[in-house]
Amino acid sequence: xxxxxxxxxxxxxxxxxxxxxxxxxxxxxxxxxxxxxxxxxxxxxxxxxxxxxxxxxxxxxxxxxxxxxxxxxxxxxxxxxxxxxxxxxxxxxxxxxxxxxxxxxxxxxxxxxxxxxxxxxxxxxxxxxxxxxxxxxxxxxxxxxxxxxxxxxxxxxxxxxxxxxxxxxxxxxxxxxxxxxxxxxxxxxxxxxxxxxxxxxxxxxxxxxxxxxxxxxxxxxxxxxxxxxxxxxxxxxxxxxxxxxxxxxxxxxxxxxxxxxxxxxxxxxxxxxxxxxxxxxxxxxxxxxxxxxxxxxxxxxxxxxxxxxxxxxxxxxxxxxxxxxxxxxxxxxxxxxxxxxxxxxxxxxxxxxxxxxxxxxxxxxxxxxxxxxxxxxxxxxxxxxxxx
Numbered sequence: 001x002x003x004x005x006x007x008x009x010x011x012x013x014x015x016x017x018x019x020x021x022x023x024x025x026x027x028x029x030x031x032x033x034x035x036x037x038x039x040x041x042x043x044x045x046x047x048x049x050x051x052x053x054x055x056x057x058x059x060x061x062x063x064x065x066x067x068x069x070x071x072x073x074x075x076x077x078x079x080x081x082x083x084x085x086x087x088x089x090x091x092x093x094x095x096x097x098x099x100x101x102x103x104x105x106x107x108x109x110x111x112x113x114x115x116x117x118x119x120x121x122x123x124x125x126x127x128x129x130x131x132x133x134x135x136x137x138x139x140x141x142x143x144x145x146x147x148x149x150x151x152x153x154x155x156x157x158x159x160x161x162x163x164x165x166x167x168x169x170x171x172x173x174x175x176x177x178x179x180x181x182x183x184x185x186x187x188x189x190x191x192x193x194x195x196x197x198x199x200x201x202x203x204x205x206x207x208x209x210x211x212x213x214x215x216x217x218x219x220x221x222x223x224x225x226x227x228x229x230x231x232x233x234x235x236x237x238x239x240x241x242x243x244x245x246x247x248x249x250x251x252x253x254x255x256x257x258x259x260x261x262x263x264x265x266x267x268x269x270x271x272x273x274x275x276x277x278x279x280x281x282x283x284x285x286x287x288x289x290x291x292x293x294x295x296x297x298x299x300x301x302x303x304x305x306x307x308x309x310x311x312x313x314x315x316x317x318x319x320x321x322x323x324x325x326x327x328x329x330x331x332x333x334x335x336x337x338x339x340x341x342x343x344x345x346x347x348x349x350x351x352x353x354x355x356x357x358x359x360x361x362x363x364x365x366x367x368x369x370x371x372x373x374x375x376x377x378x379x380x381x382x383x384x385x386x387x388x
Contacts, residue, residue: 026101026122028053031087033121034224037074039236040118045069047121057081085224093225099198100125112136115269116243120222124198126210127218132330133191136166137274137305138245138266140238140259141175141252142284149175149252149284152276154182156249159302161188163374164331165309166217168193168245170237171206175251175259184212191244194221195237196229238262246309247272249299253287260287263296272308274299306375328374335359339367340376343387347380 032053033043049067050056056064057078064075077084094101102109102123110129113119139157141149157167157179167183169176171192183190192213194202198221201207210219222240223233238261242248248266250273253259263273275296278285292298297308306328332340342348342356354364368385371377377385 025053026103027087027091028057029103029121030090030101031081031085032056032078034085034087034090035074035077035081036084037077040116040120040222042067042069042074043121044118053121090224090226093199094124097198097225098126099225102129110244112245113240113243116239118239119243120240123220123222124225125218125220126198127191127214127216129191129218129220130189132164133166133189133217133244134246135164135309135328135330136168136191136245137309138168138241138248138262139175139179140169140241140248140250140262141288142254142257142259143172143174143176144284145174145178145252146282146284148278148282150178153178153251154185156251156276156299156302156305157182157190158186158188160305161186161190163302163306164188164328165306166191168241170195170234170241171201171210171213171219173203173206177206177209179251180209180213184216187216189217191217192219193237193240193244194219194223194229195234197221197223197225197227199225200228202229234258235261239265242266242271243269245271247274247305249274249276249305250288250291250296251276252278252282252284253291254283255286255290257287260291263291272297274305274308276300328376331374335363336367336370339364340371340387343371343377343385345387347384347386350383350385353385 032038045067046056050059061075061079064070064078102125104119104121108129109123112134137160139153141153153175160167161183167179167188167190169179169192171180171194180190180192190213192210196202198219201210213219235258238258242262242265248263248271250259250263267273273291273296275288275291276299277292278288280289299305338357338359339353342353350364354361357364368377372379375388377387379385
């Protein structure tokens, strides 16, 4: 395939959200980052040394050898990258299956992932990632969940989704699946981060669940679509789950569990670690109970979780440059925001809110009830409200 064929393949794969990325840059990033043996850390070192993926691919063997961790085998792969990665084929697959490629420099790439020193240079994403997904909580736990664990994961995910919080998890059996399903049943958003490619959904029985998630959120992966899940890919995946969330909630995890890895990674990047206690006699809850002993925040209700993430959400800025005072503001529609903007921190007459918002009285009263439920305002009396 010659260069003109490659350019056409890339161009037809770009979506409106990706049009800002030059097609050649996307193509070369894909070719380099998907090379066997190049992980995010090595890739970052290569880009720091040479500048762009195209420059890395054009570098001589002697130049490549100056980068830490790049040995003869990897040098050979880089020098013969087009023999190892059929970028045009990957892009054609993405086009066929409505999968977007999100470059790290693009606006569609999750901003929270940039907190990672080894952030993936691109993500494969089926569905949509929205700015409101900055208000997210990860719910993780054992694949061998008890009925207690799955009920609690479903209950808390449902409540978080109702409160406008995006639920992030890993599409695994047990706690992960219950968390995704709880968010979906509430009509909320959820994001699944895979430990393999989007064309290799694991476990296979969750293909339907992945479809449902993509319709009301996103299924994402840093791995090429045909990458089959392997054991070492799941701990790597866990760092993305932790980074995409303001906090990580662990529900049921034995002494050795991938969920505990996610919790550790969350703590290392400054995210809050939350834990739902389990029976002291349950093997599935030993790791969770130990997390609490070590300082994780004990939670029992959705309100406990919202209280924990409240301060962290205040640093979020929306796409229209609005400073968020409370993370729940990210999920407001235009009418709700209009009413909220008319309410002051001091006691505000409801008649004044009606006048400033320009809305009908019944619309304002109904919206005030919603804002109160989301803990954004409080009623002072029957005729006065104030912003929290």
